[in-house]
Amino acid sequence: MTMESEHPQDDAAAASDKLILSLHGLKKHFPIKEGALQRVVGQVRAVDGVSFDIRSGETVGLVGESGCGKTTLGRCVSGLTDPSDGAVYFNITEGDRDRVDALRDIPDEQRSEQEREELAALDEAHCINQLNEQARRHYRRNCQVVFQDAFASLNPRHLVNDIVGRPLQVYGEASGSELTTRTVQLLEQVGLGSQHLYRYPHQFSGGQRQRISIARALALNPELIILDEPTSALDVSVQAQILNLLHELQRERNLAYLFITHDLSVVRHMADRIVVMYLGKVVEAGRTQDIFERPQHPYTKALLAASPDLSDDTDTEIPTLEGTVPDPAHPPQGCRFHTRCPVATPACGWDVDDVVRGLENQENLFDGLSAVNRVSPFEAQLTFDNEASARALADTLHSNAISASMREALEEAVVRDRTINIRFNPAEEVELTERAPGHIAACVLDPAAR
Amino acid sequence: MMSEGAEKNPSKSPAPVVASVADLQVHFQSKRGIVHAVDGVSFDIHDGETLGLVGETGCGKSVTARSFLRLVPKPPGIDAGGSILFRPRTTCDACEGRGCESCHQTGRVSAGCSACSGKGCSECVQSGEETLDLMQVSNSRMRSLRGDRIAMIFQDPGKALNPALTIGSQIAEVFYQHRSAEVLDAANVDVSGIDPGSLLLKRQAAQQSRTIERTLLKIPPLRSRRNQITAAVDDMVADALAETQIANPRKIMQRYPHELSGGMRQRVMIAQALACNPDLLIADEPTTALDVTVQARILELIHELQQRRQTAVLYISHDLSLVRRICDRVAVMYAGRIVEISDADQIFQDPRHPYTRGLLAALPSATQSRGKLAAIEGTVPELVDPTPSCRFSGRCPNEVETCARFDPHLQSVGDEHSVACFIYHEPPEGSGGRPTLAARSS
Numbered sequence A: 001m002t003m004e005s006e007h008p009q010d011d012a013a014a015a016s017d018k019l020i021l022s023l024h025g026l027k028k029h030f031p032i033k034e035g036a037l038q039r040v041v042g043q044v045r046a047v048d049g050v051s052f053d054i055r056s057g058e059t060v061g062l063v064g065e066s067g068c069g070k071t072t073l074g075r076c077v078s079g080l081t082d083p084s085d086g087a088v089y090f091n092i093t094e095g096d097r098d099r100v101d102a103l104r105d106i107p108d109e110q111r112s113e114q115e116r117e118e119l120a121a122l123d124e125a126h127c128i129n130q131l132n133e134q135a136r137r138h139y140r141r142n143c144q145v146v147f148q149d150a151f152a153s154l155n156p157r158h159l160v161n162d163i164v165g166r167p168l169q170v171y172g173e174a175s176g177s178e179l180t181t182r183t184v185q186l187l188e189q190v191g192l193g194s195q196h197l198y199r200y201p202h203q204f205s206g207g208q209r210q211r212i213s214i215a216r217a218l219a220l221n222p223e224l225i226i227l228d229e230p231t232s233a234l235d236v237s238v239q240a241q242i243l244n245l246l247h248e249l250q251r252e253r254n255l256a257y258l259f260i261t262h263d264l265s266v267v268r269h270m271a272d273r274i275v276v277m278y279l280g281k282v283v284e285a286g287r288t289q290d291i292f293e294r295p296q297h298p299y300t301k302a303l304l305a306a307s308p309d310l311s312d313d314t315d316t317e318i319p320t321l322e323g324t325v326p327d328p329a330h331p332p333q334g335c336r337f338h339t340r341c342p343v344a345t346p347a348c349g350w351d352v353d354d355v356v357r358g359l360e361n362q363e364n365l366f367d368g369l370s371a372v373n374r375v376s377p378f379e380a381q382l383t384f385d386n387e388a389s390a391r392a393l394a395d396t397l398h399s400n401a402i403s404a405s406m407r408e409a410l411e412e413a414v415v416r417d418r419t420i421n422i423r424f425n426p427a428e429e430v431e432l433t434e435r436a437p438g439h440i441a442a443c444v445l446d447p448a449a450r
Numbered sequence B: 001m002m003s004e005g006a007e008k009n010p011s012k013s014p015a016p017v018v019a020s021v022a023d024l025q026v027h028f029q030s031k032r033g034i035v036h037a038v039d040g041v042s043f044d045i046h047d048g049e050t051l052g053l054v055g056e057t058g059c060g061k062s063v064t065a066r067s068f069l070r071l072v073p074k075p076p077g078i079d080a081g082g083s084i085l086f087r088p089r090t091t092c093d094a095c096e097g098r099g100c101e102s103c104h105q106t107g108r109v110s111a112g113c114s115a116c117s118g119k120g121c122s123e124c125v126q127s128g129e130e131t132l133d134l135m136q137v138s139n140s141r142m143r144s145l146r147g148d149r150i151a152m153i154f155q156d157p158g159k160a161l162n163p164a165l166t167i168g169s170q171i172a173e174v175f176y177q178h179r180s181a182e183v184l185d186a187a188n189v190d191v192s193g194i195d196p197g198s199l200l201l202k203r204q205a206a207q208q209s210r211t212i213e214r215t216l217l218k219i220p221p222l223r224s225r226r227n228q229i230t231a232a233v234d235d236m237v238a239d240a241l242a243e244t245q246i247a248n249p250r251k252i253m254q255r256y257p258h259e260l261s262g263g264m265r266q267r268v269m270i271a272q273a274l275a276c277n278p279d280l281l282i283a284d285e286p287t288t289a290l291d292v293t294v295q296a297r298i299l300e301l302i303h304e305l306q307q308r309r310q311t312a313v314l315y316i317s318h319d320l321s322l323v324r325r326i327c328d329r330v331a332v333m334y335a336g337r338i339v340e341i342s343d344a345d346q347i348f349q350d351p352r353h354p355y356t357r358g359l360l361a362a363l364p365s366a367t368q369s370r371g372k373l374a375a376i377e378g379t380v381p382e383l384v385d386p387t388p389s390c391r392f393s394g395r396c397p398n399e400v401e402t403c404a405r406f407d408p409h410l411q412s413v414g415d416e417h418s419v420a421c422f423i424y425h426e427p428p429e430g431s432g433g434r435p436t437l438a439a440r441s442s
């Protein structure tokens, strides 16, 4: 992976050399605990190595199906939770960012003393996970979050006056009558007024509550706001008001937005660049127009096809994507999308788990299974109660019950007694490659390469 | 794999009306007065069609939908008038359900009116067909219609599932109740010599689900096949769940509703609704909480059901792009009233009512420049003891003085296209003038 492809350039925003945010291989894994002793039996890999940048004044859209890690990523970026690995850099120049990338790509033990010091200095200055208390407070002010469910995020027992004024109070920005004046100013910015100061959240409509959340986020004059599905609960009419408001505020204050949504028409309208996530990983990123007009990744294409749009031809069918997002605790090998990809090839990472994933709905096939010996993700021995069961599985693996590309990837399915040895061609994770300037995708099918 | 999708029903022949809502009025008692949540709504639904019902939050869509099954809580709800006439279907005798000319290839026909044996009388509104006013039928009749002739998928799946039963047994119940013949067929049970009446057990009031299974299995020739039958039903339940693309259907069957996510519960409910073969399916924002990929699959399932049974669908949504894609006709609702109703293509190409125009203009698009979306300012008013007026006055860019003093009524503006707005029909005499489209500010 080249530096360029890891951090796509955007001509339009390239003018500003300051990056508000730069994610470097960000990971967040949640332990799965079981039993009375709460033993850790696995990890949910909610975010699993994500890198991208946000420039000041820019809107980056983050899209993907539910459960693919968007909210978790937003929480890591806002400092609400610490990443398991990787880092979030704030207010860093592109030059320094390149330096960080280079230094972090050197394995820990191979870094020289000098390199170690250089990285430590950069981390101390910009990495939000290693800032001292004062710098961390500074970051928290500069990066605010607006959630989907404004009702849940606004304290029902607090008056609007307290909700919007609180950040100013906590950071000692204002008090007394100045606090009230500033609070009213904030409310006015979002289309509310002093008449709303002494009301409770439940006395407002959904759209008004979202305005209150935005006013609160604006209080400390942040440079970046993370918007997690800010209009998903709203009507189109009110959504239009909020989207207009967000745009206006962005222009006035040169705000950067990380706009998380699953509504592609909203993100198309709002975002300068789009990052598409699937199962904790970035599968495609690029300028909004490029993503919509020349999507490179089959997953992006499927998402676009499934989203209804006013310009659709109504006589055509809405294409569907088979299957569900696999369990992020056991992501598929190779390309994580291969279990659902309509154009998957034999090189996409077929693994032993796919045998079970693909055939679990077939009756009785695994009934007599008595032992599994997993050699690698790509090789395992399955032992059954009787030879017939092992043969039945072997026959199925050579039949149309599994896809042609999976069959082609199957190197071996040999039965000895009651045991079948299954071995697939091993495959590496599919890396992001550059498809056009500033447009990257992770798929083995690269039209340019053919 | 890309597969068959949910395209629209292309036939435009006037299929028979399965349900007819006339001047429906549902109000709510509140501290501030009477809220006119639904205030004179009328529309028909035909066999096999998808009618979209759109409008902003609080405009009365769900109350209208719930009225079909009498699920509006009373009090505070008040039946303030109107009717919902429903014509249940039975299997066509001529072709035994295979489809023939006399039944328009649907395999189903309307049941004859028992009061006049088909001649036409006041009870069947002179149609000669069995006609039930859903606002009037007995509670027991309503219970037998629910989930059998009329199925509903709710906006909030949480309340619709029984928290005390596993997912598997809730869906199994549907198969035992409504598709017993298929169950026996799948279990390879020879049904000759068994009284069909005893096979088609219907739920008795307040009976618990598992008892149905028990009763069914008590019939002597079936008892010995118990395992075969339960296995067959389990298979059918697993298939029904798998169709909604839920992962690990067999594991899900053993879980309880509270153990599932909202999206999963929604799919369970859809599996349940599709498992029976209703004449009318009411879908109240069934996919709003789901991903577009899952949404596409659910729409396809609904479409398949429609093909199979000529089921009529009332599809409630606030997603206009979606409604345009899947509906044959669209009704736009605002503050308790239908303000425009028409063929779907027509309404999207040539919206007439200022509210419909406003909704369409508010949709974000790539061509619209940022910050320039045409928002409709304000929100749907909650109408407490409203005086005669256009409900959209106060937010309407075309409004004139007349609009706040008189009620516009739905009137035809063309082929099957009706609009309630003084721009399109003459206000009553003595009013202060007539609005025009030109007055639109933007």
Ligand SMILES: Nc1ncnc2c1ncn2[C@@H]1O[C@H](COP(=O)(O)OP(=O)(O)OP(=O)(O)O)[C@@H](O)[C@H]1O
Pocket (backbone or CB within 6 Å): B028, B035, B037, B055, B056, B057, B058, B059, B060, B061, B062, B063, B064, B073, B076, B077, B155, B318, B382, B383
């Ligand atoms: N149980 C109730 N008691 C009092 N008022 C009610 C009740 N149920 C609904 N209403 C009122 O009736 C009106 C219509 O509500 P309804 O739920 O039908 O809206 P809707 O169009 O389905 O909106 P949404 O898009 O949010 O689902 C609203 O003003 C609502 O507050």
Ligand SMILES: Nc1ncnc2c1ncn2[C@@H]1O[C@H](COP(=O)(O)OP(=O)(O)O)[C@@H](O)[C@H]1O
Pocket (backbone or CB within 6 Å): A030, A031, A044, A045, A046, A064, A065, A066, A067, A068, A069, A070, A071, A072, A073, A328
């Ligand atoms: N606190 C947590 N503990 C365990 N798993 C979690 C936690 N938070 C999120 N997850 C899991 O991480 C994955 C990504 O979740 P999330 O970031 O909420 O997705 P999205 O916002 O894209 O819908 C999901 O599988 C989710 O169940």
Ligand code: SF4
Pocket (backbone or CB within 6 Å): A297, A298, A299, A335, A336, A337, A338, A339, A341, A342, A343, A344, A345, A347, A348, A430, A442, A443, A444, A445
């Ligand atoms: S690498 Fe490309 S072709 Fe292969 S499964 Fe992934 S998306 Fe599909």
Ligand code: SF4
Pocket (backbone or CB within 6 Å): B353, B354, B355, B390, B391, B392, B393, B394, B396, B397, B398, B399, B400, B403, B408, B420, B421, B422, B423, B435, B436
């Ligand atoms: S012009 Fe008048 S009647 Fe027509 S929608 Fe506007 S307010 Fe109502």
Ligand SMILES: [Mg+2]
Pocket (backbone or CB within 6 Å): A070, A071
């Ligand atoms: Mg989320």
Ligand SMILES: [Mg+2]
Pocket (backbone or CB within 6 Å): B061, B062, B063, B155, B284
């Ligand atoms: Mg509703």
Ligand SMILES: [Zn+2]
Pocket (backbone or CB within 6 Å): B092, B093, B094, B095, B096, B097, B098, B099, B100, B101, B102, B103, B104, B105, B107, B108
């Ligand atoms: Zn017939």
Ligand SMILES: [Zn+2]
Pocket (backbone or CB within 6 Å): B113, B114, B115, B116, B117, B118, B119, B120, B121, B122, B123, B124, B125, B126, B127, B128, B129
């Ligand atoms: Zn009659």
